Amino acid sequence: MTLKDYGFTDFFEKQEISTESIYGRVTAVFKDFYRVITDEKEFLATIKRGNFYELSATSLPAVGDFVEISKDGQILSVLTRKTVFSRMNKDSEEQLIAANFDYALIVMSLNHDFNLNRLERYLTVAWDSGATPIIILTKADLVEDLTVYTEQLETVAYGVPAYYVDNLSHHGFEALKRDLKPHSTLVLLGSSGVGKSSFINSLAGVDLIKTADIRADDSKGKHTTTHREMHLLNNGWIVIDTPGMREFGVGINHTGLETTFSDIEELAQHCRFRDCSHTKEPGCAVQTAIDDSSLSMQHYENWLKLQREMAYHERKNSPALARQERDRWKAIHKSLRTQLKTRSKK
Structure with missing residues (x-):
C-alpha cells in the first residue's frame, strides 16, 4: 500500500515540507500516540511538542490528517485540511473529530434511534465541515412501509441523499456503492451503538470490526468503537469510524x-x-x-x-x-x- 491509496492527492502533495521530512496520514488517535501510515510503513508516532506548544487543541493532529513527519518518527506539523469535523463539548471547548474526508455519513437505525432533532444537529455540523452529507438508515428490513420515514426526512433533509440498508442481508448497499466516488474518504457519525461498525463490515464485505448485539428493550447496542480510527477497505474506500457521542454541541457552525x-x-x-x-x-x-x-x-x-x-x-x-x-x-x-x-x- 502507498500513501496515495490512503487519499494522498495533489492538494496535499503541493504543500511543501522539509527535505528531511516525509509525508504521512494519521489513521488512529490514542491518548499520547498517533498511528501514522507512510509510503514505507505504519507505526506509532508522537508529536514534537515544541511545534504545537502555542497552538490550540484543534491544531493537533486528528484522524485523517496528513502530516509532516521527521525521520525519527515525530509529527512536526499538520498539512492544511480540506474538510474538518468538530464538535463543542459541555465546556464550550471545540473538539476535533476527523479531517480530510469527502463524505459525512450520518448513520441512524429505523428503531428507537431515529430522531429528527438529532439528525438536524448532525446535518448542521456535516454541512459546515465542507464534505457531502449522506444519511444512512439501517435495519430497513424490519420496516414494512419506508414511506413513513421518507416523508419525515423530506421535512428536514433538503437534497441530502438517504439510503435504506440492512447490515445483515446487505440489502441497499448496491445503490450506495454505485453512488460513492471510488477511493473516497468517508467519516461515520452517529449515536453510540447505532451499528456503525456493522455498517463498515457490510460495506467492506468482510468482518473488520468487532460488533455487539443490541438490547431488545431500547434498541441500543453496546459501544464497540472506543477511539477514532481509519480503515482502508479492499474496495478502495477509506472509512473513519468514530465513537458514539453522548454530548454533541453544534458550536458556531x-x-x-x-x-x-x-x-x-x-x-x-x-x-x-x-x-x-x-x-x-x-x-x-x-x-x-x-x-x-x-x-x-x-x-x-x-x-x-x-x-x-x-x-x-x-x-x-x-x-x-x-x-x-x-x-x-x-x-x-x-x-x-x-x-x-x-x-x-x-
Whole structure:
C-alpha cells in the first residue's frame, strides 16, 4: 500500500515540507500516540511538542490528517485540511473529530434511534465541515412501509441523499456503492451503538470490526468503537469510524445551520421587519408558515434551540459578547426593579 491509496492527492502533495521530512496520514488517535501510515510503513508516532506548544487543541493532529513527519518518527506539523469535523463539548471547548474526508455519513437505525432533532444537529455540523452529507438508515428490513420515514426526512433533509440498508442481508448497499466516488474518504457519525461498525463490515464485505448485539428493550447496542480510527477497505474506500457521542454541541457552525434550515432562512427574507426574531412580530413570514402548517413546529423549535446554543457558545468564547450579554441583563433587571418600585408607591 502507498500513501496515495490512503487519499494522498495533489492538494496535499503541493504543500511543501522539509527535505528531511516525509509525508504521512494519521489513521488512529490514542491518548499520547498517533498511528501514522507512510509510503514505507505504519507505526506509532508522537508529536514534537515544541511545534504545537502555542497552538490550540484543534491544531493537533486528528484522524485523517496528513502530516509532516521527521525521520525519527515525530509529527512536526499538520498539512492544511480540506474538510474538518468538530464538535463543542459541555465546556464550550471545540473538539476535533476527523479531517480530510469527502463524505459525512450520518448513520441512524429505523428503531428507537431515529430522531429528527438529532439528525438536524448532525446535518448542521456535516454541512459546515465542507464534505457531502449522506444519511444512512439501517435495519430497513424490519420496516414494512419506508414511506413513513421518507416523508419525515423530506421535512428536514433538503437534497441530502438517504439510503435504506440492512447490515445483515446487505440489502441497499448496491445503490450506495454505485453512488460513492471510488477511493473516497468517508467519516461515520452517529449515536453510540447505532451499528456503525456493522455498517463498515457490510460495506467492506468482510468482518473488520468487532460488533455487539443490541438490547431488545431500547434498541441500543453496546459501544464497540472506543477511539477514532481509519480503515482502508479492499474496495478502495477509506472509512473513519468514530465513537458514539453522548454530548454533541453544534458550536458556531453558522453555515451549516443556514443550510440545514434553509427553508426557514428563505422564509425569514420575507418578514416585514429586518430584525424580526420570528417569534411574535407582526408580518413574520416564519410564523405565517407555522400557522398554515407549511412549516413544521418541531423543525422550527429545533432551529430556535440550535440558534440559542450557538449564541451561547459564541458568548462563552468571546469576552466582548459575554460582557454585552451581561450588560443587557443588568439593564433588564434594573428596569424590572424600577417598575416594581413604581407599583409599590401606587
